Amino acid sequence: MSGNMNLTLKVWRQKNKDDRGKFETYPVQHISPDMSFLEMFDVLNERLINEGKDPVAFDHDCREGICGMCSMFINGRPHGPLQGVTTCQLHMRSFRNGDTIVVEPWRATAFPVIKDLAVDRSAFDRVISAGGFISVNTGNAQDANSIPVPKDDADAAFAAATCIGCGACVAACKNASAMLFVSAKVSQFALLPQGQAERQERVLSMVAQMDAEGFGSCTNTGACEAECPKGISLSNIARMNRDYIGAQLSTQKA
Amino acid sequence: MTTSPKLDARIPEGTLEQKWTKYRSTVPLVNPANKRNLEIIIVGSGLAGASAAAALAELGYKVKVFCFQDSARRAHSIAAQGGINAAKNYQNDGDSTYRLFYDTIKGGDYRAREANVYRLAEVSANIIDQCVAQGVPFAREYGGMLDNRSFGGTQVKRTFYAAGQTGQQLLLGAYSALQRQVGLGQVDMLTRHEMLDIVNVDGKCRGIIARDLVSGKLERHFGHAVLLCSGGYGNVFFLSTNAMGSNVTAAWKAHKKGAFFGNPCFTQIHPTCIPVSGDHQSKLTLMSESLRNDGRIWVPKRKEDADAIRAGKLNPNDLKEEDRDYYLERRYPAFGNLVPRDVASRAAKERCDAGFGVNQTGEAVYLDFAFNMKYKYGKKEATKKGIQNPTEEQLTELGKAVVKEQYGNLFDMYQQITGVNPYENPMMIYPAVHYTMGGLWVDYNLMTSVPGLYALGEANFSDHGANRLGASALMQGLADGYFVIPYTIGAYLSNEIRTRAIDTNHEAFEAAEKSVRERLEKLKNINGTKTVDYFHKRLGKIMWNQCGMARNAEGLKQAIADIQSLRAEFWRDVRVPGGVNEFNPELEKAGRVADFLELGELMCHDALNRNESCGGHFREEFQTEEGEALRDDENFGYVAAWEMTGDANWELHREDLKYENIKIAQRSYK
């Protein structure tokens, strides 16, 4: 069953990280408004393969807005025109028949392109390895209800923890800063009693790694919050900045 | 019936309650100095893989983890929604280890091993403790204590959750623990890598062949033991709630090299998923079982009304109470909307087949929140806020806020996909493929029939029998990884401390890599006329129609023939663009579909062999007068473990299931 939308896609094509890359134009026909954006790419790829051409490489997995794998920069906005929606949850009913849609990969020094629309975000993993955890070995734990956590704190920690690690915040930022991502993890633990022991060390290590990966600095423009599909709040950045300054002061004293 | 000599489940002696405790304290240990020299390969970074990797690295083993996504955090476990079970009895409602054990065995329709399930129930409580210590932000009550919700097939509230994103929070917990070990140098994490074969040396598994998905290069990796934590194979049906990349390849390659496949036909069809809307669809989306806590399932009582709704002439909200058929509440008054998944799915199919379906395709039923929004939550909130005689509209508004807090992300997802607002209209749902209870056969230690090769999480067949209860997969994955394998692997590795790392120039590695390379080249060189998806969709249709919610002998025989010819056509006519030595997602897909084509056939053989109905396996020839599954314990009270003996050739081995603690009975939720 196909639909009645006809669109023009301008898609970034880049063979590998060393290739310079360029836009290619593809008309697509008979698109149903019920299709997701990625399903529209499935249709395009099916056609390219049938024509003996190279399909467009893009990252995706869950197609439910939770794994954080999909990552298309659509008409100048990460994950496209809607707020609070990942590329995979964007549906064609958000576009109009006859539209031209420009699709690019995330662009940031710390996220080199692998091919076409797929980029390397392993820098995020390394930031987590630097301190995005509570150091508790398996088997160490006491009964779960022996640490009561006020509901508001638990809810706030949860809200910060819903970051899917997609990198849209970096792609949206003119400095390619990763502050929103890093501060979300820092905040999750800063808000919980379990996270206090390593609170200072955590923020220092994660920020140091973030800088080492080549992410830019934060100039408070707020583009990250506006484009984050999970509504991660700028207040996390403020919290991290406070923690960071506090931690720096106390390590200097020591 | 006796168990095949090839299947030793290695269940420890002693009473059910003592087995694990005693075994755990007597299983041989490996001393810390030796652990440093022992290398463990883990394929998969979902709940099972990430938790095993973290726990084993903490113990001092050298660990290497592989996943095909670009980060360990993106494993399919991230998508789990509703919750995780644990016998904590925090609600004081009569829960206990025994009750969780009993519910799981009964829910599985008496086709799981008692000893494994009891152990699972025992360690369930430790999982919650561990996750909270890691900072997993579970939902809490106002007093600061952990909250619980109910899931299907149980009458207690034992499900811990984090909104509709429990899997995400648990996986991020395990991922953090894993990345911590990466930072400490204990784990080598290889993302964007796909395992394409195991390597056996002198009858033991000693490594894998993996493809670096970015460069396309094949790599050889040695391990004293290999753990497959590669997830389930629901995508054999093409459309399922699984992530696009979920596949059977890791398990299948192991199967082809000697690991028996257990109960391959046991598939879970989940009752509450967003219905299929068109051919363009690439996957189906689950609406968590937790919604059945508050949503009531119904179809119109009269066919005329169903017709009118389908034609768009009648708004379901306007249909009077007495004209609605809450068929689950009617058929199963004791459990109502909370019957297990297999039962709920079949009941939906029965109503739709009888002509009561409510969407254009006739394959949808309603999941309606209006009643509980108003009368359960609305009233409670009104009382809390001291509002006297609230109007109906006020009640709805108040209730909406509560529903939003509990299920907001699911409601948003529903609206995004269907374009319909579920706060105003009842959701439309239909069953879809969701989970596979079948998987690699493992013994009590989680070791497959290949020594040194283990399977954890959804990839093994072990704990859920013929039907898994909701919120029990997350529990099993983390139990296997955090609390079982760190002990049971000692039974094997304590005998391996003298085994030196095998050089990957060994002929077994050489041969395995060669065959992987040849297969990739072959796929690439067919250069036919049809895409990989074309074949995958056709396979999916065959499986769904003949090996789905209802099966019969004739259909299964037909399916086997159809799959064989589809497979031949695939190898003649598939077109895989691009090269082997480069980033090539189509090539990855082609390899996976090639394996699904073989697995699909085995699933049909297994379903055909099992002349009974049990759990998710419903053979139309075997049902009670009321249309319930009719088991045959005498002849089929066994695990079917299939050994591959040649191309599309299998030999069946039976593991007899003994119930010493539970009285086996016909399952009733009435």
Ligand SMILES: Cc1cc2nc3c(=O)[nH]c(=O)nc-3n(C[C@H](O)[C@H](O)[C@H](O)COP(=O)(O)OP(=O)(O)OC[C@H]3O[C@@H](n4cnc5c(N)ncnc54)[C@H](O)[C@@H]3O)c2cc1C
């Ligand atoms: C939408 C949805 C919702 C669910 N909700 C719940 C719930 O609320 N409660 C519950 O208990 N269960 C739920 N489940 C089931 C549960 O999520 C899964 O059974 C469980 O997460 C599986 O975990 P796993 O670790 O075994 O595998 P997965 O999480 O699937 O991980 C598999 C891993 O293996 C890797 N892998 C696979 N093959 C290869 C290969 N060849 N080479 C390299 N790496 C490979 C992948 O990269 C991945 O890292 C849900 C399932 C779905 C689909």
Ligand code: SF4
């Ligand atoms: S903060 Fe938002 S945009 Fe950034 S990685 Fe997390 S979810 Fe994505």
Ligand code: FES
């Ligand atoms: S594909 Fe998982 S978030 Fe989009």
